[in-house]
Amino acid sequence: MLLEVRDLHVEFHTREGVAKAVNGVNYSVAEGETLAVLGESGSGKSVTAQAVMGILDMPPGKIAGGEILFKGQDLLKLKAEERRKIRGQEMAMIFQDALSSLNPVLTVGEQLGEMYVVHRGMSRKDARAKAVELMDRVRIPAAKERVGQYPHQFSGGMRQRIMIAMALALEPSLIIADEPTTALDVTVQAQVMDLLAELQRELNMGLILITHDLGVVADVADKIAVMYAGRIVETAPVHEIYKAPAHPYTRGLLQSIPRLDQKGRELYAIKGLPPNLLRIPPGCAFNPRCPMARDVCRTDVPPLYEVDEQRRSACHFWKETLDGR
Ligand SMILES: Nc1ncnc2c1ncn2[C@@H]1O[C@H](COP(=O)(O)OP(=O)(O)O)[C@@H](O)[C@H]1O
Ligand code: SF4
Numbered sequence: 001m002l003l004e005v006r007d008l009h010v011e012f013h014t015r016e017g018v019a020k021a022v023n024g025v026n027y028s029v030a031e032g033e034t035l036a037v038l039g040e041s042g043s044g045k046s047v048t049a050q051a052v053m054g055i056l057d058m059p060p061g062k063i064a065g066g067e068i069l070f071k072g073q074d075l076l077k078l079k080a081e082e083r084r085k086i087r088g089q090e091m092a093m094i095f096q097d098a099l100s101s102l103n104p105v106l107t108v109g110e111q112l113g114e115m116y117v118v119h120r121g122m123s124r125k126d127a128r129a130k131a132v133e134l135m136d137r138v139r140i141p142a143a144k145e146r147v148g149q150y151p152h153q154f155s156g157g158m159r160q161r162i163m164i165a166m167a168l169a170l171e172p173s174l175i176i177a178d179e180p181t182t183a184l185d186v187t188v189q190a191q192v193m194d195l196l197a198e199l200q201r202e203l204n205m206g207l208i209l210i211t212h213d214l215g216v217v218a219d220v221a222d223k224i225a226v227m228y229a230g231r232i233v234e235t236a237p238v239h240e241i242y243k244a245p246a247h248p249y250t251r252g253l254l255q256s257i258p259r260l261d262q263k264g265r266e267l268y269a270i271k272g273l274p275p276n277l278l279r280i281p282p283g284c285a286f287n288p289r290c291p292m293a294r295d296v297c298r299t300d301v302p303p304l305y306e307v308d309e310q311r312r313s314a315c316h317f318w319k320e321t322l323d324g325r
């Protein structure tokens with residue numbers, strides 16, 4: 001397995017108390033596989049990814065337990081320098097906001113080329129040629145002419161392509177894309193997502209795709225992990241989850257996707273808000289919002305039940321949910 005996160009716990013020590021942002025997350029990504037991580041804002045998707053990348057804010061963040069196995073090696077046990085090496089060459093991250101991730105005073109060619117100068121010891125001239133090659137690869141038109149331009153001279157979609165190019169530069173085996181298309185308009189979103197999926201297949205990389213939008217991952221992900229209040233509440237192969245969710249929260253997310261064939265119908269929204277992580281409700285964290293909640297849900301934390309070999313659901317009533325009751 002390329003990446004295996006095991007029983008990961010991350011806390012934030014704040015003035016108000018300890019926020020349990022990640023509470024025992026397990027997920028895995030194989031080479032050439034795409035895992036979509038889904039959930040409302042504040043569910044711990046980014047914090048989990050930052051822990052994998054080794055870029056958590058510590059303090060206030062603290063890894064309170066678990067393992068992060070990358071090619072069989074626990075990253076949490078590595079020395080800072082070994083960790084940095086893996087982060088630089090073997091993993092890369094794409095963020096939502098390219099404008100704040102790119103350096104405004106360097107041309108895109110300089111920034112892309114820098115990867116090769118620093119990590120591969122290339123000359124500036126060769127690095128520039130590589131930068132043009134990368135820009136071609138992410139289909140930025142007129143790459144040769146535009147390699148000397150600054151980030152602000154590109155459109156949002158093109159900037160996101162530059163971010164993808166930066167991530168691909170050293171041909172990492174794992175890419176984490178955190179809401180890579182959220183800031184783009186809908187048509188551009190689909191183009192960037194398709195490009196990412198295509199390059200991922202070509203290079204046989206593992207891809208973790210973080211999003212709050214179930215609508216954008218259906219065509220590109222192999223499997224989905226749904227997060228709620230710092231836990232995975234359902235994992236399944238992508239098509240199965242769309243056919244029949246085994247967790248009421250997933251069902252709610254699915255029902256809140258706008259559908260073209262149902263124009264004009266009022267969009268469903270899950271009632272209420274995600275819990276405050278300083279005070280996660282006892283029992284199932286979703287119980288105050290769940291239309292199926294019963295007494296046991298308010299007292300007993302549901303374990304991740306095995307639905308079948310490839311599916312898990314943290315709901316006491318997963319069977320009924322799966323049957324559509
Ligand atoms: N730098 C930080 N300081 C304190 N708390 C944080 C910090 N970053 C994240 N958190 C906590 O972790 C929770 C999960 O955040 P995050 O993983 O960013 O959610 P999302 O699923 O939207 O990516 C937040 O709701 C917040 O309580
Ligand atoms: S365990 Fe209970 S509250 Fe939680 S999702 Fe299932 S039915 Fe709803």
Ligand SMILES: [Mg+2]
Nearest residue numbers: 045046047178
């Ligand atoms: Mg996030």
